[in-house]
Amino acid sequence: MASETKNSQPFLTDIKTLRERARSNLQTGAVTFTYQGDVQKTIAILQSVLATEIVCVLRYTMHAVAAAGISSEGVKAEFSQHAKEEAQHAQQVAERINQLGGKPDFNPTGLATRAASEYGNAGNLVDMIKENLIAERIAVDHYRELIRYFGNEDPGTRTLMESILTVEEEHANDMHDLLVAHEGRPMLPG
Numbered sequence: 001m002a003s004e005t006k007n008s009q010p011f012l013t014d015i016k017t018l019r020e021r022a023r024s025n026l027q028t029g030a031v032t033f034t035y036q037g038d039v040q041k042t043i044a045i046l047q048s049v050l051a052t053e054i055v056c057v058l059r060y061t062m063h064a065v066a067a068a069g070i071s072s073e074g075v076k077a078e079f080s081q082h083a084k085e086e087a088q089h090a091q092q093v094a095e096r097i098n099q100l101g102g103k104p105d106f107n108p109t110g111l112a113t114r115a116a117s118e119y120g121n122a123g124n125l126v127d128m129i130k131e132n133l134i135a136e137r138i139a140v141d142h143y144r145e146l147i148r149y150f151g152n153e154d155p156g157t158r159t160l161m162e163s164i165l166t167v168e169e170e171h172a173n174d175m176h177d178l179l180v181a182h183e184g185r186p187m188l189p190g
């Protein structure tokens with residue numbers, strides 16, 4: 001009677017098994033056997049992040065154009081730089097949605113309600129800076145929560161959100177510094 005020697009189960013999946021799984025799961029793209037997150041939920045969350053970033057692009061772009069008054073040039077340049085970085089975030093998040101098998105939602109209909117941040121209606125330079133600071137703080141809080149949510153279930157999405165969070169923290173800091181420069185002190189409501 002042939003007895004089959006059973007290999008002890010390795011802690012890490014062996015390369016052969018990994019390759020076989022990767023081949024058999026080609027149609028699912030980046031979502032492989034070891035993905036532990038809820039893919040549909042991740043895609044839904046990222047659609048809201050995408051909307052948040054698009055609203056930030058629109059707001060900063062409008063501010064960069066509309067900002068006026070004494071010493072507005074430096075502020076306009078800052079708004080313009082932030083608009084570019086928010087556009088990069090939107091692109092990165094859209095790529096991730098695509099990797100996970102979703103279709104990134106760029107539809108302008110309902111954009112504002114999908115987003116965590118607001119477009120705003122500031123009429124002067126200082127109000128613009130305040131609106132941006134508030135929007136950045138909302139993004140920072142929101143993204144920190146998401147990073148905790150993704151944890152070890154989805155390290156790819158978590159790492160992406162961590163890299164975006166770092167930039168949002170810099171943005172919040174930039175807006176805070178501008179507010180102090182223009183008002184002498186931070187003047188956030190509440």
Ligand SMILES: [Fe+2]
Pocket residue numbers: 053056085086089164168
């Ligand atoms: Fe952003």
Ligand SMILES: [Fe+2]
Pocket residue numbers: 056082086136139167168171172
């Ligand atoms: Fe930002």
